[in-house]
Amino acid sequence: MxxxxxxxxxxxxxxxxxxxxxxxxxxxxxxxxxxxxxxxxxxxxxxxxxxxxxxxxxxxxxxxxxxxxxxxxxxxxxxxxxxxxxxxxxxxxxxxxxxxxxxxxxxxxxxxxxxxxxxxxxxxxxxxxxxxxxxxxxxxGKKPVGTYTLKPVEPGDHVIFAGTGTGEAPHNSMSIELLKRGHTGHIVSMTCVRYTGDLGYLDQQEQLQKKFSHYRYGAFTTREPENIDENHPSYVGKQYLQDIIQPERFQETFGWSPDPEKTHVFLCGNPSMIGLPEKNQKGELVFPDTKGMVELLTDQGYKLSTPKNPGNIHFEKYW
Structure with a gap:
């Protein structure tokens, strides 16, 4: 041996x-x-x-x-x-x-x-x-680090967390931090996964939104039978966060309409969901061919936050 x-x-x-x-x-x-x-x-x-x-x-x-x-x-x-x-x-x-x-x-x-x-x-x-x-x-690691935090959020601001898969992790601790300190604005945490079984915090999230009327949790899947079988009695198609962030769909799902002047959006997970722009050879910012959340939110009046130019779209890529 x-x-x-x-x-x-x-x-x-x-x-x-x-x-x-x-x-x-x-x-x-x-x-x-x-x-x-x-x-x-x-x-x-x-x-x-x-x-x-x-x-x-x-x-x-x-x-x-x-x-x-x-x-x-x-x-x-x-x-x-x-x-x-x-x-x-x-x-x-x-x-x-x-x-x-x-x-x-x-x-x-x-x-x-x-x-x-x-x-x-x-x-x-x-x-x-x-x-x-x-x-x-x-x-x-001995010291937690990172600037993807609630520092820019004021007590009455509305907050939307959007994550894919385990990109939900930081949003859990951020949501609890907001609720524990008595945040008064609306809070939405939404996540997209392949299967319902991929929602590791589903039970706790459902309990949490029952306790706080201004907190809502939205879980969306892409590979369950109702996502891919058009003959399924509950067919909804594949549900991506890019679809949910559309104003009418968001209002229908969560019961309120975000105002870009009073709302912060936090994005964590798959880079395709986030959809950050990149500079082309002319130095111009160009979005990916498939629209991600950043472009959709920018179209609605939000501003991408960078170290030199603070905004209300914040992101944390997972790879």
């Missing part, structure tokens, strides 16, 4: 030495909505770092750890800590159904999807994360 490639659940002195050197946190709790989706709570050895809703930090595992896809292990002679940035999510409510603020928990929560890229030369992290179990050790 090769001691550098131990069976699942076993270790070696070399591997334990590497773990002691690189790891500074433990898995406190782990929930799998399905085998490609994880909600994991990480407890650091030191104090839990404070963070603002929307910020991110890094998770990491060694190249020597096993992978859920059975991929090869790295040689111990060339150990490497594989790290990646993840937005910090949060539990929406406690066991009594009350708001659970970011500064009231002794762990950090993350919402992660399994990414398998067999042809990539980069050492993949998520196939290793998806082998974790409660009590396992890993690396946690």
């Amino acid at each position: 090769n001691p550098s490639n131990p069976p699942t659940g076993q270790s070696t002195p070399e591997i334990e030495e590497l773990r002691n050197k690189y790891y500074n946190a433990s898995v406190m709790d782990l929930r799998m909505p399905h085998n490609h989706l994880m909600i994991v709570r990480i407890k650091p050895d030191e104090d839990v770092p404070r963070f603002s809703g929307g910020q991110y930090t890094t998770l990491g595992l060694g190249s020597w750890e096993h992978r859920v896809d059975g991929g090869p292990l790295a040689e111990l002679e060339k150990p490497k800590l594989i790290r990646r940035a993840y937005s910090i999510s949060c539990p929406m409510l406690d066991l009594q159904g009350d708001l659970l603020a970011n500064d009231e928990i002794d762990y950090l929560e993350f919402y992660i999807t399994l990414v398998l890229r067999p042809d990539s030369n980069d050492p993949p992290l998520t196939p290793r994360l998806f082998r974790l179990k409660e009590g396992d050790r890993l690396h946690l």
